[in-house]
Amino acid sequence: MKYIRKGGLPQAHCAGCGNGIIAQCTLRAIDELALDMNSMIFVSGIGCSSWIPSPLFNADTLHATHGRAITFATGVKLASPKTHVMVFTGDGDGAGIGGNHLIHAARRNIGLTVILVNNFNYGMTGGQVAPTTPYGAKTSTTPFGNLEQPFDLCKLMEGAGATYIARWTTFQVKPLTTSIKKALQKNGFAFIEVISQCPVQYGRRIGMEDPAKMMQWFKENSVPIQKAKEMSSEELKNRIVVGEFVNVEAPELTEEYQKLFMRLSHGKN
């Protein structure tokens, strides 16, 4: 019970939801790094993925408002820079209402680890179309098919300046766990997009009600970055490019503050 809060079970996700896999990968990553749960602070927004740490994880958990988990997490990290601050968000929470906060946190390179679970819809509220829903997909609010183009969130994060960017699906359990470990050890803003199955609200409407079937679809349509580089955009249509897109070093914001404090305390302006 080191990692699971007393009273945190049973968890509330639907049968077949990918969030359970992501919860496990996260806790295994923390365990393999031997991180102290007393130094972990989990912040989440509103949506199914926000229920991954809250109330399940046995640590300080802050359930914020819809789209704004990253803003709360920024305050936590700035005021308590030695803690590991991890944000759980979804495609609607993080890239819809929360889009602005996502890009600014990446820009300012604040040392947060952000797990964005992309299940291609707003699941908790009944399966409405979201900023990552594929063109043409039928959702509860696009009964004639989605007319909009979705985000490529990893490209968005690259444009925003994130120093660690990765994408995996719930099928790639081991690489996902490895990425989470890297992200937690990263000194900077780390972003991991996890493509996840939502059988009840999304899968059912696009003819993939069976979660195993959707995970099979993830497996068959995942393309590693190296291979994707040699493919045309036509070949990459409806495929999921997975892997580590970016892993660079840049000044982390809480360190910048520490440097400023040092400068000022030595009388230099």
Added chain:
Amino acid sequence: MSQPIEPGTYFMQGNEACAEGAIAAGCRYFAFYPITPAGEIAERMAERLPRLGGIYIQMEDEIAALGSVIGAAWTGVKAMTATSGPGFTLMQEHIGHAVMTETPCVIVNVQRAGPSTGIPPVPMQGDVYQARRGSHGEYEIIVLAPYSAQEMFNLAIEAFNLSEEYRTPVILLPDEIVGHMREEVIIPNFSSLKLVERKKPTVPPEECKPFLDENVAPMPSFGTGYHVHVTGSSHDERGFRNVRDPEAIDKVVRRLCAKLRKHVDKITKLETKYMDDADVALLSYGSSARAALYVAKEARAKGYKVGFIRLITLWPFADSAVRKAAQQVRKILVFEDNLGQIVNEVQRAVAASVEVELVSPEVIGTLHRPEYALNRVLQEMR
């Protein structure tokens, strides 16, 4: 360690005094999004906080500013943001979150003329109801109305003290006149200040109940091993979500409101002058109170029995204190720079026993013109 504030007598702007008061109270996290007429508070904090090891951050919008304040507060620090009308409107959801999660924090709204973009550097006292009811749901909140640069300093400290004592967001509600005016401000010795810190838990984590105590629950900080579950959803005393039973939210709403309502007489403050034999009372708050006080003095000089009541706390409304202060008067004239907000509360509080009437400035968005206001008051006198 030397004092964080320099004692002395200063000629200082209200906004600057507000920043100094916050620093005196122990604020070491300030988040901001640029807006007129609150900028000077931020600029002072940006200059002062880093030398004290405090964080100044400019966020991407006001929603983010207050969100980060709440996050910082849970790590144990005193945190604040400042804004004006349009930003205050954006902050309402997070004000509700801070109420629901019992997070101590201070939000300064330097009121400007609205609605909407209005006129940024022009005052108005238009956000009085919004400060009380701007967020959705059933809740109570504390709102203070400074009327001078000195009070911007004093009430900033009071705001932090109340937020820590009652584990609630506190809104400091000046208007642009009070924010931008320059006056004498006396900053005392740091050691003379009475500062309040939030209650910390005295029992181990398994026994700790960090929420929903009418007498204020202890607040464990993140990173101290308490593994606290903080949520804006309906929850129990342990902080665990219960979104199934209406009885759970009934308890939440009743306890959160009782936490302030029970202590209303301790929380609310008002000031009175010339009330002993007053026939008519001028009741006001914020910058309008300066006009009301001037008129009361002038009327007294002319031999008229005019009294003065100044609300320092706007919310919770000081029903019994207002009733008591006005028990001998025949009529209350409420001076406010709007078309009637606090006047309705005064009317409600004194019920049928005293006549209450609104006196707005001739031009909303300006201070009551002295000659106009004095004439208006003398019309009432027999």
